[in-house]
Amino acid sequence: MSETIEAGPMRAADGTPLKKSLARALRRQKLRALALIAPLLIFILVTFIAPIADMLFRSVENQIVSDTLPRTVVALKDWDAASDEAPGEPVFAALAVDFQIATELKNHTKLGSRLNYEDPGISSLFRKSGRSADDIGKSFMDRFVGIDAAWKKPETWAALFGDDVWLADATAWADAKDKDAREPAFKLRDGVGDALPATAETYRTFARAVQAEGRKGLVETKPWPVLFTALSQDLTSATPEALAALTDVDTALLQQAATAVAGTEPFAYRDAFLAIDKGWGDVDAWRTIRAYSPRYTPGYFLNAIDLEKGADGISARPDDQKIYIKLFIRTMWMSMLITFSCLLLGYPVAWLLANLRSSTANLLMILVLLPFWTSLLVRTSAWKVLLQQQGVINDILVWLGLVDDGNRLIMINNQFGTITAMTHILLPFMILPLYSVMKTIPPSYLRAAKSLGATNWTAFWRVYFPQSVPGIGAGSILVFILSIGYYITPEIVGGTQGVFISNRIAYHISTSLNWGLAAALGAILLAVVLLLYYVYDKIVGIDNVKLG
Template identity: 40%
Template sequence: MADIAADGYVPERDESGALTTVDGTPLKISLRKSQRRAKRRAFYLVVPLLAFLFITFTIPIVGMIVRSVYNPEVANYLPETSAAIGDWDGEELPPEKVFAAMAADMEVGLENRTIGRAAGRINREIPGARSLVMGTARHVDEMQPPYREAFLEEDEDWSDLELWRLLKRETRLITPAYYLLALDFEYTPRGDIVERPEIYQVYRLLFIRTAWMSIVITGACLLLGYPVAHLLATLPLRTSNLLMILVLLPFWTSLLVRTSAWMVLLQQEGVVNDLLVWAGIINDNGRIRMIYNQLGTIIAMTHILLPFMILPLYSVMKTIPPSYMRAARSLGANQFTAFVKVYMPLTIPGLAAGVLLVFILAIGYYITPALVGGESGIFISNLIASNMQGTSAQLKLASALATILLVLVLFFYWLFNKLVGVDRLKFG
């Protein structure tokens, strides 16, 4: 019997009995061509988005990673010295060819005004090195071979092996020095890796503080947002719409205004402390310090990020039929057991999406910790921002810190995927 399409068209068959189109093309081949055309059209539609992401996301991240390890100051501005010092073992004073190469680089550097940049990079590791290099460079045109003796006659500090070891280390175009510094380690002139003194260990503390405070903020958003989302999903439509407007209201207000409002509310002479004094919970001399510390950061950021927890939860809870709870009750479960064993497992996709969204937003937050965090409540992002406005070395350190933060976020995402599974997420 001939195959008849829904519109009454009877497909033709070739000599082998395979279905063909009107022009005689085998139907399978025609379908494959049609699918390829559809895929090409879909790809062309997303090309502008892919290009936008590549230009604004991929290229800056790659540039940040390259900047964090690229160290051209000494290698580019002292090229002859970089080439000559590579074979030096670092145990004795460098040979004559290294001093001769340094003299040649100083002459060129003075003419091109680049010697100061190399000297400045060395000075960050060994204070006083800039004066040594610049002072010698001004008289290098008067020196005669052997340059080794001439340099030592100019200033005996050129006999310092630590200085030459630092020069050798800094001639490498690729260096892990900024990553080591970002983890509170130091890269000695000899090339050894040592831990910084405890008094200078700042970055690891900030990374730990950023991670645990982000976890606390995420937990607070979950504890506050879950009941609100459940209320929105179960109330009558008219009432739930009114409450939804209240949830979305913070989005209509500037982030800076919301944070400034918390500064007014939480200060020791602010509204919250006044209410506690009026209620007799505390006396006027025992006002609580809730601003410019970790508590202020947690409160303000929990309020700001709470809608990002409520909305994914609400979108999932709204799809759960109320009959499930009634069925559990009819089978003998009490209200609490039915909620825990029937309702809560069904909300895991929205819960997981909210947790992931709030945590990733919190770990990279900048404005709120900067305004209300004080010294003890700032995040690593605040330190990255301050270094971005500094010298070239500070910019490299900021790039290293930002790269480590990116790796930390990816690690938490991988861990979350292992425990929960991103395929279960439901954002709306």
């Protein structure tokens, strides 16, 4: 580096090498340009890209299972999901700790509703079990308190698991009763995590929850029953040496408890859970938990294309639940139909607008824009009044004698209704780009063509039409993309055969709260649109699209 500077022949006025100086100037310019667009860029990133990315991320995200039941998920790895028997004692022992913590943190029902999307019935299994989950912990608590009443006291636990310095601070804080000060953040005692891993972890969760609530200090809060469950499990597996290695704590208390625990019958976790709810013996529930234990899942995407992920891999959904593929195809097909009918109706109107005297054209333009400015719901409801069986159109047809009163036409609550109403609603999006493109086509071209002997049709088809293609492209893209995302109009006039995939997305977002599935459906829809856009670009060429 230093060599180049010494050898560099060209230098700027201030003595720096010219190359460097130029690069710096260029960089400064680029930064300035970036700073100018930064507000817009940040705005788009924050309000548009980030929420979409976040929403799409939900379609694969599945951390709730392993976050809520961490030990159970690990223990379940050894269980053979193909077997017809529910998992054994170790899994239920892990579940006892996980589930009680989840109920204390009120996470169990969240997990229940997540898993219920995959296996109906789990949500009430989790909800009902939550009410009596700490029965397990309480039976352990009774055992420990029977050994030594000190186990009941919060101080015993704080002294056992808290760092000495923290303990002194926390005790001082509790004595001071200063309402504004917060309890010093909990710190785990060194070494206790090795000797009593599950209990230390549980106590840390307990400490975090108590301190987050901030009403009472740790040294004053009654220990959760689950702590006794965890401690019992730890003491069963802990070696006497590991316990002896703990210094500065009441090892005698622990040793005494360990001896007592070793002397009693092992606790029957499985029976305890089955006593709470028979559902815990259901193999399917366990298969679901196991199948959905990874942190990321293709499950939502599989659901979105009528497949399902079971214990034995991916399979097609039963016929009575297949719906999404059908809806995707229907959405695409009907959107194309709507786009086509918009083009059919919009092209002559745009041509008129572009070629009439400007005073007449302006009047017509207002007629195009007026419905455009009217509320979407009003326009859709108006179609209802027009199209229904006792509606205006049927009444007129009956009055004219074209239709028999008993056989009124069904024009609503079906695909015809959706296509009619949406064509009307989206028509301006076709007319406006067409109009602005046609406005730029000089009328003299047509006259020239005719003067050279072309018929009206040839002049239009060979001269005028090719020049209006960019407007058709722009209008079609606009109408098509808008229509695949529509859901209000299909919901109101579509009946059962005229609804779109967006109606299901809206349902999963706002009613079933299955945001993962909604995100997967949305991601697929987005991918299909991008694919169509690519195909369109290859065929028509996106440079050929003009909005004016």
